[in-house]
Amino acid sequence: MSASSSTHPVNKAAILTIILVSYVMIVLDISVVLTGLPKIQQDLGFSDVNLAWVQSAYTLTFGGFLLLGARAGDIFGRRRMFVVGLSIFTLASLAIGASFSASWMLVWRAIQGTGAAVLAPSTLSLLQTNFAEGHERTRAVSYYSAAAGLSATVGLILGGLLAQYLSWRVGFYINLPIGLGMVAATRFYIQETPRHSGKFDLMGALTSTLGMSALVYGFIRSAHAGWRDEQTIMSLSLAVVLLMLFVIIERAVRQPILPLWLFSSAERSGAYAARILYLGAMVGFFFFTTLYLQDVALYGPALTGLAFVPATILHFPFAIAVPRLVRRFSPNSLLVVGSLIGIAGMAWLSQLSMNSGYLLSIALPMVLIGTSQGLTLSPLTSAGVAGVDHNSAGAASGAVNVAHQIGSSVGLAILVAVSGVGGLALSGRELMAFRVRSAFEAGTVMLVLASVVIVFAIVLPDRKKGRPSVGREQDAQTAEEAGLYANEVP
Numbered sequence: 001m002s003a004s005s006s007t008h009p010v011n012k013a014a015i016l017t018i019i020l021v022s023y024v025m026i027v028l029d030i031s032v033v034l035t036g037l038p039k040i041q042q043d044l045g046f047s048d049v050n051l052a053w054v055q056s057a058y059t060l061t062f063g064g065f066l067l068l069g070a071r072a073g074d075i076f077g078r079r080r081m082f083v084v085g086l087s088i089f090t091l092a093s094l095a096i097g098a099s100f101s102a103s104w105m106l107v108w109r110a111i112q113g114t115g116a117a118v119l120a121p122s123t124l125s126l127l128q129t130n131f132a133e134g135h136e137r138t139r140a141v142s143y144y145s146a147a148a149g150l151s152a153t154v155g156l157i158l159g160g161l162l163a164q165y166l167s168w169r170v171g172f173y174i175n176l177p178i179g180l181g182m183v184a185a186t187r188f189y190i191q192e193t194p195r196h197s198g199k200f201d202l203m204g205a206l207t208s209t210l211g212m213s214a215l216v217y218g219f220i221r222s223a224h225a226g227w228r229d230e231q232t233i234m235s236l237s238l239a240v241v242l243l244m245l246f247v248i249i250e251r252a253v254r255q256p257i258l259p260l261w262l263f264s265s266a267e268r269s270g271a272y273a274a275r276i277l278y279l280g281a282m283v284g285f286f287f288f289t290t291l292y293l294q295d296v297a298l299y300g301p302a303l304t305g306l307a308f309v310p311a312t313i314l315h316f317p318f319a320i321a322v323p324r325l326v327r328r329f330s331p332n333s334l335l336v337v338g339s340l341i342g343i344a345g346m347a348w349l350s351q352l353s354m355n356s357g358y359l360l361s362i363a364l365p366m367v368l369i370g371t372s373q374g375l376t377l378s379p380l381t382s383a384g385v386a387g388v389d390h391n392s393a394g395a396a397s398g399a400v401n402v403a404h405q406i407g408s409s410v411g412l413a414i415l416v417a418v419s420g421v422g423g424l425a426l427s428g429r430e431l432m433a434f435r436v437r438s439a440f441e442a443g444t445v446m447l448v449l450a451s452v453v454i455v456f457a458i459v460l461p462d463r464k465k466g467r468p469s470v471g472r473e474q475d476a477q478t479a480e481e482a483g484l485y486a487n488e489v490p
Helices: 009-032 037-044 050-064 066-076 078-097 102-130 135-165 175-189 202-225 230-252 260-264 266-296 301-307 315-329 331-349 358-384 390-419 428-465 469-482
Strands: none
Touching (some): 009 102, 009 135, 037 050, 037 102, 037 266, 050 066, 050 102, 050 202, 050 266, 050 390, 066 390, 078 102, 078 175, 135 301, 202 230, 202 390, 230 260, 260 266, 260 390, 266 428, 315 331, 331 358, 331 428, 358 390
């Protein structure tokens, strides 16, 4: 069914509801687990270091198979892959809720990430094919963006409430009735899309995912075993070999999952690098703030979820305001200002101690963090598709989203590794406070590096070219049409 096909208005509303609810499931799942992390650690026996795998196991397979999932939708039909992705995601949620060990949970978190990798691009493809280009699609995309911001906030609060008053497992169990309902509704309301010929770059997906997994494992293991540990060295060496093999494969195959020509532009390459650094710091913010609030400040999970509101509540207004701000101040101005605000917020958080008060030491820097995310991510997305025509928008959007997931997993692993250095004479709450400070200090460095990349790879070259504002608006439109779903954190 094409975007121009006639569809009854009620069906349009139903289609949009199905797409939004399915997308909200993904965002909720990412955020709902955060406030339950300490409870998960206690129930399943995770160590302080290995707890990061609860997030990384998901984001690695999500990012690693994302482009393959998008290709599957083109070849087999987007509705079919939407149902497949939703089914895998729902089944994995049920299995995670029933976890009896840390290893069981991590295996199913990885499977769940694979389901999300199939589901997420299908939601956007169905949105594009069912809503005509122009006002209708713009409005649908705006609902899509707003849903992400609201879901991140609701997920943190809901996860905390469930973990404290019921169980963190309920946060995964609730996906079962929702998923089953969406599968049934999809078969009733959404028509299949035309299929296209193509090939799967399975080796590219496997080498990139395994390479990134080995990299993350090496960094996380170094936090407790040290950099001279044999397994740490072997893991990092294997990561280098696999990632080099991935580049060789992408050069050779006819239909690569990640076309290397995307990196021919310094602006796009800079946008990917800056996104990895920025997301690493921001995911670290959510992860380590959760541990600080519950293990140092001794908040319950419910109060922890509410404590994040100053950071996440700004997603919704920025989803509406950023397009107008871009037209008035230019994406580059927002990028620079947003990254500087992020540095200030992260540096402020790095001063946390055992006795820090919430309002001055946590809530106010959270406002800066939330403002930074709102100002930075959308313009950074536009830079990631700069100079790309509409026919290649999908490939560029895929690269942006892969960079997003790499930053989430590898960046968090780096912060975990840094937080494990020193503090040998400390224990208990004092040790955790030390680790959180170290992580935020490293996060501040990552944001500084991201800002340097933004200035020298994006802003200055753009000024030298004297690029007109219409060009920047075209990139923003291309980004929107590509349906980029990685503009929200966590």
